[in-house]
Each structure stands twice: as C-alpha cells, then as structure tokens.
Amino acid sequence: MSLAIPRFWREIQSRYNLIGTKCGNCGKVDFPPRAVCPVCGRKSIGKMQRFQLGGKGSVVTYTVIHDAPAQFEMQKPYVMAIIEMDEGVRLTSQLIDVKPEDVRIGMKVQASFRKLGQDGDAGVIHYGYKFRPAG
C-alpha cells in the first residue's frame, strides 16, 4: 500500500519513538495509542497517559514473506513477526539482521529505527521501527 504524506506523518510519534498509552485506571499498556482502554472502557476515558515502550521484546510467531506487495518487492524474502514487548503489549514488525532460518519463537529482539519503504522510485521514504536480535 502507498500512504499519503499526512497519513504517515500523523503516526510518526508512534512509528519513530514507540509511543503508546498506559491506562490510568488499570495500568494496561497499549500500542499504538488508544483513546479508550479495551479492558476498562468508559472508566478509562481521559485517563490514558502517553507511554514510551522500552524497545525490547521477544518473538511470538513469524513468517517469511515471499509474495510481497509492490512497495516491498526489493526486500523479499523478508521476515515478519509478532513481537511481545517486555511491557506485555504486542506489535507486528519486520525482523532484520537475522537469516530467516535462524529465527525462533521466543527469540529476544530489540527495536531499531529504519527505512520502511518508499512510494515509487522517487517517492517519499517512510521510516519506522524494525526489530533485530537483541545483542
């Protein structure tokens, strides 16, 4: 998919700095930010606080993508994973700096700031998080 510039810009805080929210009622951490806590519902309104994730987590599951969207064609095959952050919340990200055959469920990983993709040959470059083995 290709995203318009404002659409990407709106999410930069979260994609660059892993900014989520913490519920002031129950303490649950969400990423990306939520206006309402999925656990507390109405009781959390107005109590959701900005919260930065530490960037460390582990692999819950993963895949190696061979059929890629046009925007990711040059990167294939590449590894996608669902990562459980140390704060308990999960997210989806590419895994880099690791051979596909060396990826394991449970593997410790850490966030890294990288180029995500580009709209066309001379298009806007989007940046955000990818994850690499924790060292």
Place this chain on the structure above:
Amino acid sequence: MRDVAVIGVGETEFGELWDRSFRDLGIEAGLKAIQDAKLRSEDIDAVYIGNMSAGKFIDQEHVSALVADYSGLADMHLPTVRVEGGGACGAIALLQARLAIASGMHDIVVVGGAEKMTDVGEVQAAEILSSTADQEWESVFGATFAGLYAMMARRHMHEFGTTREQMAAVAVKNHKNGALNPEAQFQKEITIDAVLQAPWVAEPLGLFDCAPLSDGAAAVVLCEAQRARKFSDTPIRIAGSGQASDFLALHDRRDLTTLDATVIAGKRAFHEAKIMPKDIQVAEVHDNFTISEILAIEDLRFIEKGKGGPATAEGLTALNGKISVNTSGGLKARGQPVGATGVAQAVEIVRQLRGEAGKRQVVGARHGLTHTLGGTGATAVVHLFERGD
C-alpha cells in the same frame, strides 16, 4: 421474531472469467435464484448485496442499485443495500436480510454476493485483500494477508505440533470435493506432495495452501417461513445466526491459535437454534488458507482444540466422514470471489439439505452450517440451516 427460510438458490461458475463483467455475474446468480424460487419481480421486497471492494477491483461503488437495475428490477424501485465486512460481507448481508424479514418489515428478500477480482493484476489483488487487515499497524510494515495467516499457522504448529502435511490434507480434501462440483474453479484432485512442493507465499504457507483469486457470484432468496411453502417443496429454515467481532489487528488478539470471533459467533448461532455442533452433518467453513479450516473446525467445536490437523489427515472432515466440511470444494477449490463467499456457502448447504448435491451429496444431511470470516478474523459469521420437514 418471525421464522425465515431459503426458497431459492443460484450461482455462477467461479474462476478467472475474463469474458464476464461484474454485472453479468451478479445478474446471472440473481436470476437463477429468482427462477429457482419461481418468483415474480413484484414478489420481491428488497435486495441485499455482499461485496467486499468493487470500488478497488473495478472502480465501481453503489453496486446494490446497479445489480437491481440490471436484473430488471429498476422499475420496482426496491430498497437495495450493499454490505461491507471484508470476506464476511456476503454472510452479513444474509444475516441482515434475515433480520429484515424476521422483523416483519419485508416478506421476501433476494440476497446476492459478488466479486470481480481478475480485472486487476495479482499483486494488486493481494494488496486489496490485505486492506481488510490493519493498514496502519500491519500492512505498512510489510505484513501481507497470507503472512498474517502464516503467523497463525506457525504458532499452531508450535503449540500443537500441527504439520505442513496436515495442512496440505485440507487442500487435498477440498480439491477432491471440488472435482465433484461442476461450478468449481478447480475440478482436479491434487496430492500432498504437490502442495508441499509448491512455491512459498509466506512460510509455512505455499501457493496451494492459499485460496485463489476468483470472479463469481451467488444468490439466495429468503422468505418468511409460513409463506415459504407456496414457493418451495423443501424450504430450508435458518435455525440460528451469530456474528461477532474482535480486535482488527491479529497481534492484539487474546490467542493466535483461536479466532474468538468464530467461537462466539458459533455459540450465538447454536444457542439460538438449540442444537449442538454434533448435530451438524455438513459445514462450509472459511478456508481462505489451509490453516483457516483447521482453526474453524476447532473453534466451531467439531474437533477438539489442537487436533484439527490430525483430524483432517485422518479423514474425519472428508465427504461423508464424521462431519463433511467444504463439500463444494470450499474457497480453496470452488474459488474465492470474496463478496460471494458467504452466500455461495449458503447455496451449497441448501443444496445439501434439499438432497440436490449430486455426486458430493452428504447422506442424511438435516442440519448444515456456514462459517465466514472477515479480515484475519476480526469478523466472523455463523449461520445454521435445517430442513423444514
């Protein structure tokens, strides 16, 4: 609530139908269903259409009015409704049409489902399918639709020891059923080895673990149950329906090897119908990927959690097995014109319960089930059908 029955069914062939337009397909299915029910135009109160993404596939929105118009119903000025809900849109349209009749607002409603997917290239079609996942927090990072299901498959293999051979057994079974369905996109049997040796799409899913891109349409006619006998000798009653939603992004879900939306939609439908999973003889479940059928038969409580792979490999879900699953060939072999899916599943179940399924007839079928997913399981719909006699 008033009881509702299916009194007519129709479908087009499914496949890469380059010579047929969206209009051609929608009309063919609709007219077949209307003929099957022996209806006159003036009997129809409303038209509901399930369509995932005509705006992206053929650059045409407002397809509900379009289909009614080209089906010769423009002069009737009927209310028409297009339902969106990812791959579940056809099943949701069926549910909404049922409610419209149950409420007393309408007596007879035509429900159609249609998608024309092959007017765009394969890469673009795959991206359009991915748009039912979370674009901002999955797709933008490179997760594809197949990739998300692949991650469910990997986790299922990790937790329960499910194997690629067991997933391949889903594809082999559904192709075997598809070979008995003259409307199916693939009517050739395949082998476990062929599935295992196919090129990767997203590991551990290969090309033959994935349902194809297809063009096609299906339609059913719903009628208030007491009037249904006037039109059909074997009206098929909708005994229960359930719909449920979940977190849009896969990573936010409670469990990666259970689709909670399926579990809850199933419970709601079975509760309404006052029957149990063991009472079902034939089911059409959403096998957009081989792993999806394994999850579905577990989450619908046909098979114990974690045992879906071995159960499939042992033939429990084969034609006239413990429960016959995807007798039409499923999305895998019958084809996957997304918007048509939920309605086409209902068409197959009605044929089975009427005893009109030919070579793939399930012996003694009295209760049937359809299960349809939107996205990676953020929506699930279950309908239960029974013979009216």
